[in-house]
Amino acid sequence: MQYLDFEQPIADLEKKIKELRELSITDEDVLSPDIKRLEERVDELRKSIFTNLTRWQRVQLARHPDRPYTLDYIERITENFVEIHGDRYQSDDKAIVGGFATIDGQSVVIMGHQKGRDTQSRQFRRFGMANPEGYRKAHRLMKLAEKFDIPVITLLDTPGAYPGLEAEERGQAEAIAKNLKMMATLKVPIISVVIGEGASGGAIGIGMGNEVYMMENTWYSVISPESCSSILWKTWDYKEQAAAVLKLTAEDLKDLKVIDGIIGEPLGGAHRNPEVSAEEVKKQLLESLERLKTKSAEELVETRIEKYARMGEWEQPSAQVESK
The missing domain is CATH 1.10.287 (Helix Hairpins)
Structure with missing residues (x-):
C-alpha cells in the first residue's frame, strides 16, 4: 500500500x-x-x-495510484460486459473504454476514462487523456444506446483531454463540442460519476448527465490546481492555495448545485476497499436508473437542458438606499 x-x-x-x-x-x-x-x-x-482533509489532500487521494479505475468498477458492478472498439473514423483510443453491459439485469451502455497502473500501461492509456478518437468512440456508443433505448453511464477520471499537437490537428475541440451538443438532446437517461479526477473539457466531454455524482475524495474543475497556480503565480508552488480557492471538491460542488450528490468512500479512500467503493457506486446507479426510467424522452431532454442552464445563476443584492 x-x-x-x-x-x-x-x-x-x-x-x-x-x-x-x-x-x-x-x-x-x-x-x-x-x-x-x-x-x-x-x-x-x-x-x-x-x-x-484539505482540498489539496482530496486532490491527492483522487490521484492515488491504487485507486480503482473505470475497468475496475465495470468488473465489479456489471455483468456481461462487451467492449466496443473504435470510432469508425480514425482508430481505437485506449484512454476511453466502453461497451454494453447489465447491472442486476438492467441493460446499460457504460464508458469512462481509463488510466494505467505501471509505466507501460500508463503510456498505453495516455494517463486517461483521450484523443478526439476517444470522444468520437463515446459519441458512437451513446448514439447506439439511444438507438436501442438503453441508459448511459459515464465514469469520469482524467487530468484533461490529450494536449498533443496531433489531437488538435484531428479536431479535439470539435469532438468534445459535438459530444456536448449530442448529449444535451440524447433521448435516454445519462448518469455521470466522477470516480477520480474530473478536469476541464476532458471530463465534461462525456459528463453531461441528467444526474451527476462525485465520489467523496474526487475533484471536478475547469482547471487543475497546478495549472491554475502556474497561470496566476508562474509557478506550481501555490497549488495548495489554488485548490482551496477553486472549490473543486464534492462538498463544494454539491453546495454550488453542480452535482446531484456525493457517493461515500471507505475511511482512507476508495483504494482502501475497492469492493465497498464499487458497491456504493452500484447502489447509487441503481437508484438513479430506477428514478430516471419513469421519465419520457422529452422529459429527460428538457430536465437535462434546464439543469445546465441553471448553473452559474446568481443574484445581485439590491442596493440599500439610505433614507433621508
Missing part, C-alpha cells in the same frame, strides 16, 4: 505493528496488548486525518 505524505503518521504506526507481529517469541500473548493499543491508535489517527 502506497501512503501519501499526510498519511505518514499512519504508515509509521502500521509499520510498527507489522514489526511486532513478525517478532519470533514463544508466547504470542506477550505483545498482544501493545499491538491492540497501536491498532486502536491507528483507527483514531485515521479518523482524525480523514475527517479534516
